[in-house]
Amino acid sequence: MATPDKKAPTRRSFLKMGATTSGAVAASTLATPAVLAQAPITMKMQTSWPASDIWMDFARQYTQRVEAMSGNRIKVDLLPAGSVVGAFQVLDACHDGVIDAAHSVCAYWYGKHKGASLFGTGPVFGGSATTMLSWFYSGGGAEYFRELQQDILGLNVVGFLGFPMFAQPFGWFKGEVSTVADINGFKYRTVGLAADLMQAMGMSVAQLPGGEIVPAMERGVIDAFEFNNPSSDLRFGAQDVAKHYYLSSYHQASESFEFLFNKDFYDDLDPDLQAILRYTVESASTANTAAAMDNYSADLLKLQNEAGVNVHRTPKEILDAQIGAWDDLIVELEKDAFMKKVLDSQRAWVERVTYFELMASPDYAAAYDHYFPNKLKL
Numbered sequence: 001m002a003t004p005d006k007k008a009p010t011r012r013s014f015l016k017m018g019a020t021t022s023g024a025v026a027a028s029t030l031a032t033p034a035v036l037a038q039a040p041i042t043m044k045m046q047t048s049w050p051a052s053d054i055w056m057d058f059a060r061q062y063t064q065r066v067e068a069m070s071g072n073r074i075k076v077d078l079l080p081a082g083s084v085v086g087a088f089q090v091l092d093a094c095h096d097g098v099i100d101a102a103h104s105v106c107a108y109w110y111g112k113h114k115g116a117s118l119f120g121t122g123p124v125f126g127g128s129a130t131t132m133l134s135w136f137y138s139g140g141g142a143e144y145f146r147e148l149q150q151d152i153l154g155l156n157v158v159g160f161l162g163f164p165m166f167a168q169p170f171g172w173f174k175g176e177v178s179t180v181a182d183i184n185g186f187k188y189r190t191v192g193l194a195a196d197l198m199q200a201m202g203m204s205v206a207q208l209p210g211g212e213i214v215p216a217m218e219r220g221v222i223d224a225f226e227f228n229n230p231s232s233d234l235r236f237g238a239q240d241v242a243k244h245y246y247l248s249s250y251h252q253a254s255e256s257f258e259f260l261f262n263k264d265f266y267d268d269l270d271p272d273l274q275a276i277l278r279y280t281v282e283s284a285s286t287a288n289t290a291a292a293m294d295n296y297s298a299d300l301l302k303l304q305n306e307a308g309v310n311v312h313r314t315p316k317e318i319l320d321a322q323i324g325a326w327d328d329l330i331v332e333l334e335k336d337a338f339m340k341k342v343l344d345s346q347r348a349w350v351e352r353v354t355y356f357e358l359m360a361s362p363d364y365a366a367a368y369d370h371y372f373p374n375k376l377k378l
Contacts, residue, residue: 040075041269045101048087048108050211051080054231054295055257058163059103061291062259062284069276069283076101087209094260095155101277102260106161107192107252115148115339117192119161120255123326123333123343127350129164131357132254133285136161139349144342152338156263160278161256162285166296170249170314171226172217172233172242180321189213189225193329194251200325210236217241226251229292230300239307246314250322257288313378 045063049055056078063076079099081087090102091109106119119141120132127135135141142160149155171190177183184202195205206222214237216222224242226249227233233245259281266274303309334340369376 038073040072041273042075042077043100043265044077044079044084045103046079046081046084046090046093046099047102048081048090048104048209050236052235053080053210054229054235054291055103056080058257058284058288058291061287062103062162062280065280065283065287066276069280070273074273074276078103081209081211087211091155091157091260094157094262097156097262097264100262100265102258104258104260105191105255106258107194107255110192110195112153113148114193114196114333115152115336115342117194118339118342118346119145119148120258121192121194121252122254122346123193123330124250124253124323125347125350126354126358127254127346128354128357129166129254129256131350131353132346133161133164133256134353135346135349136256139353140345141342144338144345148338150263158261158263158266160259160281162259162281163257163288163292164285165255165257166229166292167253168228168249168251168255169226169230169233170246170251170318171224172238173224173244173246174242176244176310176312177246177318178315179317183224183318186223187221189216189222189227190251192252193333194226196329197251197322197325200329201321214238214241228252228255229296230303231292231295234299234303234307239303239309243308244310244312245303246312248314248319250319250326256285 043066045059047056047059049059059078063078066074066076084099085093087104088108088111090099090104091112093099094102105121106116107121110117110121119136120129132141136145145159145161149157149159171188180201186203187206188198188203189206189208190198191207195207198205203224206216208216208222208225210227210232213222213225213227217225218241225238227236227238230245233239238245259277261277266277269277300311304311330343334343365376365378
């Protein structure tokens, strides 16, 4: 008589079988019930950040909350870039099950599909990172994200976004730049669709992980670069290779962190642990924002006052040229059906939501200038 095939036990079923077997043994030897403690699940999570980067601290705010909220049923082995795979390879490592989870940004896998960059570093229609993170969770973005990763690319991952980042600096330059002509021919570091944008503005682009930027400047591989924020830049040693720092840019003005999980690992967790991994992204997002406001502002002053860095606003001519370059790039991106529907969705969201945001917002700069005169140089 044939016996039916037996499905290989999952992590959850294995633990339950173990508990049942142990309970039966205990019942046979003890007159009173025994409470069996489940061994914690270790989640191996690698980031795309060097060990010294402030973003490792931000990732730690997530993992500490996961452990606390799960009552230590999940223990996180948090690793910096390069511990298992390179900074740009964490998505593949999650897909393959080499790691269980990753803390990164979508632009780092833009080489698989340019649509990745629409989830954080795409065209700026006027919405901030907060606007676009809201689109992700309330405007249909999360389903488009799942479609891209799982249906189009066939990746065995589950992903969430968190921490709406401040608009990223145009970056670090050895001398002052005032016009588009001043940057023509520069070798510049950026990632994602920003690479296409800067190439359209006359620069050649090298896409490098954060830990490789300053050495590349020292060797002359690049002439200028951006990463993300004053704190990361200070810790990288940006101030040692350039003295002109330009804030404000449209090249990456709405990015968020990406929290990735191997789908088999995630699906095998009890529902409450799945919920903890998912909703702790939202908790850490608030903590990250507070830490960023504190550290980024303090470190910008350190760069100015202690490291002799000249902090500028990016000139209007360059900002206008970025918008024009986005216009041309959008035409090319929309030749892809998936990217067209995502961009249409984002435009509709920004048109409605940012209208409210801008109409509701007072002139904060005017109030700041009233109480702290002559500090702003806009």
